[in-house]
Amino acid sequence: xxxxxxxxxxxxxxxxxxxxxxxxxxxxxxxxxxxxxxxxxxxxxxxxxxxxxxxxxxxxxxxxxxxxxxxxxxxxxxxxxxxxxxxxxxxxxxxxxxxxxxxxxxxxxxxxxxxxxxxxxxxxxxxxxxxxxxxxxxxxxxxxxxxxxxxxxxxxxxxxxxxxxxxxxxxxxxxxxxxxxxxxxxxxxxxxxxxxxxxxxxxxxxxxxxxxxxxxxxxx
Amino acid sequence: xxxxxxxxxxxxxxxxxxxxxxxxxxxxxxxxxxxxxxxxxxxxxxxxxxxxxxxxxxxxxxxxxxxxxxxxxxxxxxxxxxxxxxxxxxxxxxxxxxxxxxxxxxxxxxxxxxxxxxxxxxxxxxxxxxxxxxxxxxxxxxxxxxxxxxxxxxxxxxxxxxxxxxxxxxxxxxxxxxxxxxxx
Amino acid sequence: xxxxxxxxxxxxxxxxxxxxxxxxxxxxxxxxxxxxxxxxxxxxxxxxxxxxxxxxxxxxxxxxxxxxxxxxxxxxxxxxxxxxxxxxxxxxxxxxxxxxxxxxxxxxxxxxxxxxxxxxxxxxxxxxxxxxxxxxxxxxxxxxxxxxxxxxxxxxxxxxxxxxxxxxxxxxxxxxxxxxxxxxxxxxxxxxxxxxxxxxxxxxxxx
Numbered sequence: 196x197x198x199x200x201x202x203x204x205x206x207x208x209x210x211x212x213x214x215x216x217x218x219x220x221x222x223x224x225x226x227x228x229x230x231x232x233x234x235x236x237x238x239x240x241x242x243x244x245x246x247x248x249x250x251x252x253x254x255x256x257x258x259x260x261x262x263x264x265x266x267x268x269x270x271x272x273x274x275x276x277x278x279x280x281x282x283x284x285x286x287x288x289x290x291x292x293x294x295x296x297x298x299x300x301x302x303x304x305x306x307x308x309x310x311x312x313x314x315x316x317x318x319x320x321x322x323x324x325x326x327x328x329x330x331x332x333x334x335x336x337x338x339x340x341x342x343x344x345x346x347x348x349x350x351x352x353x354x355x356x357x358x359x360x361x362x363x364x365x366x367x368x369x370x371x372x373x374x375x376x377x378x379x380x381x382x383x384x385x386x387x388x389x390x391x392x393x394x395x396x397x398x399x400x401x402x403x404x405x406x407x408x409x410x411x412x413x414x415x
Numbered sequence: 416x417x418x419x420x421x422x423x424x425x426x427x428x429x430x431x432x433x434x435x436x437x438x439x440x441x442x443x444x445x446x447x448x449x450x451x452x453x454x455x456x457x458x459x460x461x462x463x464x465x466x467x468x469x470x471x472x473x474x475x476x477x478x479x480x481x482x483x484x485x486x487x488x489x490x491x492x493x494x495x496x497x498x499x500x501x502x503x504x505x506x507x508x509x510x511x512x513x514x515x516x517x518x519x520x521x522x523x524x525x526x527x528x529x530x531x532x533x534x535x536x537x538x539x540x541x542x543x544x545x546x547x548x549x550x551x552x553x554x555x556x557x558x559x560x561x562x563x564x565x566x567x568x569x570x571x572x573x574x575x576x577x578x579x580x581x582x583x584x585x586x587x588x589x590x591x592x593x594x595x596x597x598x599x
Numbered sequence: 600x601x602x603x604x605x606x607x608x609x610x611x612x613x614x615x616x617x618x619x620x621x622x623x624x625x626x627x628x629x630x631x632x633x634x635x636x637x638x639x640x641x642x643x644x645x646x647x648x649x650x651x652x653x654x655x656x657x658x659x660x661x662x663x664x665x666x667x668x669x670x671x672x673x674x675x676x677x678x679x680x681x682x683x684x685x686x687x688x689x690x691x692x693x694x695x696x697x698x699x700x701x702x703x704x705x706x707x708x709x710x711x712x713x714x715x716x717x718x719x720x721x722x723x724x725x726x727x728x729x730x731x732x733x734x735x736x737x738x739x740x741x742x743x744x745x746x747x748x749x750x751x752x753x754x755x756x757x758x759x760x761x762x763x764x765x766x767x768x769x770x771x772x773x774x775x776x777x778x779x780x781x782x783x784x785x786x787x788x789x790x791x792x793x794x795x796x797x798x799x800x801x802x803x804x805x806x
Contacts, residue, residue, distance in 0.1 A: 200500040204489065211488040211523075272482025276498075279448045281473030341724060345704065345717040355707055359700040359721065362693045363728050366735035373739065394731065401727060405720050408641065412716035415451055 196280045201287060205294040208267075219256045220302045226252035227310050238315040245314035246324060246375030250368050253303055254361075257332065260299050261339035262346075262356040264291070265410065269347045274414045284410065285403035288340065292403075296336045304328060316375075323378040326388055327371035334395040337402035338363045344409035367394060426546070429569055429579040430593050440582040441481065444549045447580070448478040477545040479553060483536035487525035491516055491535050494524060499542045510541040513564065530556045537561075540568055548572065550581040615673045617764060621771035623666040623687075626694055629659030629775070633701070634726025637719035647783075649715035650790070652722060653705060654782035658775055660698035666691050686737040693732055697725050711790070 209216070230248045231241060241248075268274045277287050304325060311321055342360040346352030374387030424430065434440045445451040447458065449469035458465050460472040485494055492507060511517040514534045519527060524535060533556045540548065548569075554562055562585075569579050633652055640648035670688055671681045682688070701721050708714040 196498050197500055200497050204486065204493070204497045207493065208486055208488050267487075270482070271486060272480055272484040273486060275445075275448075275450050275478070275480050275482065276484035278450050279469075279473055279476060279478045281470050281476070338724075341720060345720060346707070348710070348713065349707055352707075355700075355703055358696070358703055362696045362700065362732065363724070365693060366728075366731050369735045369739045397727075397731075401724065405724055408716060409720055412713045415445075415710065415713065 196276065196282065198282060198286065198290065201282070202290050202294065205291050209294055209298045215260065216299055216302055219260045219299060220306060222259060223252050223256040223303060224306060224310065226255055227314070231314070242315040242317065243376070243379065245311060245316040246320070246327075246379075247368075247372045248314060249307070249310060249316075249324065250327070250371050250375075253328065253332070254335065254364055254368060256303070257299065257335050258339065258357055258360065258364075259353075260295070261336060261343055261360075262353045264295055264340060264343045265347045265413075266343075269413065274347075274410055278411065278414060284407040288344075288406045288410065289399075289403045292336050292340055296333060300328065300332050317379055320375055320378045323375055323384055323388075327374050327391060330388055330391040330395060331367045331371045334367055334391075334398040335364060337395070337398035340406045341402055341409055344406045344413060347410075347413045367391065370394070424547075424578055424580070426578050427573055427576045428593055429573050429581070432580065432582045433594055434582075441551050444478065444551050444580060444582065445480070447472075448476060448480075448549050449473055450478070450480070472547070475546040476549065477539060477543055477547070478549045479536055479539070480551050483532060485524050485532055485536055488523055490521045490523055491527075491538075492520045494535055495538055495542055498539050502542045506542060510538055513541070514538055514561070530558060530561065533557055534561055537565060540565075540572070546577050548577065548579045548581070550579065552583055553581055554583050554585045615669050617767040619666055619669040619673060620764060621768040622662045622669065623691060624768060625771050625775055626659055626663035626666050626691060628772075629655055629662060630694060630697070630722075630725065630729060633659065633718075633722040634729075637722030637726070640715065640719040641723060649718060650783050650786045651779075652701075652715075652718045654779050654786055656698055656701045656705070656718070658778055658782070660695060660702060662771075662775070663691050663695040663698060667695060686739075690733045690736045693736065694729070697721075697729075701725075 227248055230244070234240065265274065268277075277284060280287075307325065307328070308321070311324060316324065339356070339360050342356040343352075345359070346355050349355065370387045370390045374384040374391070377384035377387060432440045432443060442451060446453045449472070453466065456466075458469075458472070463471055465472045484498075486497070489497060491511065495502060495507060495510075507520075508517070511520055514537070516531065516534055516538070519531065524532060527535065533553075537553060553565060557565065569581075572579060632655055636648045636651045636655070639645055640652070667688070670691070674683060674688075675681050701718055704717050704721060705714050708717055
């Protein structure tokens with residue numbers, strides 16, 4: 196096994212499991228449509244809230260994906276093979292996360308224009324929304340991977356992952372939504388984007404190592 | 416577990432680990448491979464202490480555990496390329512023919528039977544060039560032909576100065592393995 | 600708490616500060632302890648660290664719960680509502696959720712080594728993230744609400760007020776430390792229940 200063959204395999208497996216990603220996107224759309232139905236379909240409510248709604252829905256659907264990110268690898272013994280491959284485990288984890296991130300966030304971005312229209316997000320704020328998603332979601336994946344790796348040996352780990360991980364998602368949600376809101380109000384939003392980037396970089400430094408520790412502890 | 420066991424492994428040998436269920440046979444293999452960390456004790460490889468950094472050892476190591484490390488969604492040939500990207504197409508053909516998997520080369524692993532999956536996992540022994548093999552129950556679920564093939568492969572490997580550690584509950588008569596056993 | 604004079608604005612209700620403030624402080628200190636113990640365990644593999652974490656996490660959770668409850672009771676009397684999305688309240692709520700996450704994780708994992716590692720990892724990650732969470736919550740709060748309630752920045756306290764507060768803070772630390780040691784003791788006994796010295800100890804006490 197080399198890093199390259201590992202990467203290729205991850206792409207291949209993700210491609211063959213595309214229905215999972217599809218489900219996550221559907222879930223995203225459903226959650227978003229709950230808000231107008233459940234609270235208020237008036238543009239006066241939806242336009243200011245749209246950033247928050249889109250972000251909360253995105254976080255939930257990402258959580259749904261991230262929870263099972265190592266499940267299959269654990270069951271079929273691939274995690275053991277990662278450990279004995281002589282390759283650097285944090286790097287393997289990072290590669291896998293990059294593939295998963297690309298595979299999940301790209302489809303989400305593709306439905307964003309449609310949904311932001313449906314929620315009356317002002318068109319000037321749309322690119323800010325895209326920027327927050329691009330800059331903020333890496334840290335969601337990186338942090339979520341720690342929880343997923345810790346609970347991989349449990350049969351019913353989904354609830355636990357949510358409980359563990361959601362508090363850590365709060366700052367990301369806060370800064371992302373603040374950026375969108377600031378742009379709607381015409382305030383400077385660049386600082387919020389910088390914060391999102393900083394958080395992604397910080398989790399990039401910490402998470403692969405912590406996830407590697409967790410993977411190693413889970414495989415026994 | 417495994418208290419007081421000291422094993423010296425020399426190249427050109429096949430070693431069968433004996434022990435009752437729960438004695439720690441699989442754990443021993445896992446500890447050597449680096450899946451688990453030993454509670455106590457040291458592991459040396461080629462005169463180097465690899466207890467904390469198993470990488471020098473892992474470069475020459477092929478480990479097959481109870482879960483075989485096969486991705487259900489890969490095809491058989493993709494699986495082999497995943498573990499050995501440098502394999503030549505001809506080699507792949509020969510090995511798959513030998514193992515009776517040639518018709519399944521482009522079938523996803525999830526469609527195969529347990530014995531066929533075991534063969535897929537074992538195919539790595541033919542294509543990868545590693546000196547040290549750690550095989551946990553490699554004979555399980557194999558039919559007579561496959562058992563004979565695997566025995567032959569192990570013999571070849573041993574005569575080429577390779578080292579094989581394996582566990583099995585089956586009687587493997589034709590293999591001249593040194594037996595190591597302990598009780599807990 | 601009974602000896603302090605009444606607050607000129609809030610009357611007797613402010614006395615709950617002697618529970619609220621120490622509990623909130625303890626809730627944060629306990630998490631600091633968790634994170635440090637997690638770090639110690641991951642780096643030096645000290646066996647006592649996971650026992651420390653396991654014993655401390657429920658105490659920390661209890662402290663943050665006390666802080667939340669007393670805070671909301673206090674809030675009811677002074678602000679008129681049980682809950683406001685105040686930065687401090689919210690961050691204590693998040694802290695409580697973090698504690699519950701660690702406890703749930705430890706309960707769910709049967710394998711002791713894995714549970715140890717898991718709690719340590721969560722502790723360390725939480726320790727790194729806690730300042731960010733707190734900072735972001737405060738930011739979020741000022742962004743959305745502005746300083747509606749200045750009750751937390753009340754005029755500097757007279758001696759009769761802060762001295763009992765100091766005493767009660769020290770008292771809370773003492774209680775938690777005592778409970779912690781007691782819990783650790785029983786946890787160690789439980790984990791080493793197979794070894795001879797435990798049997799001797801327990802049987803000796805029994806007779």
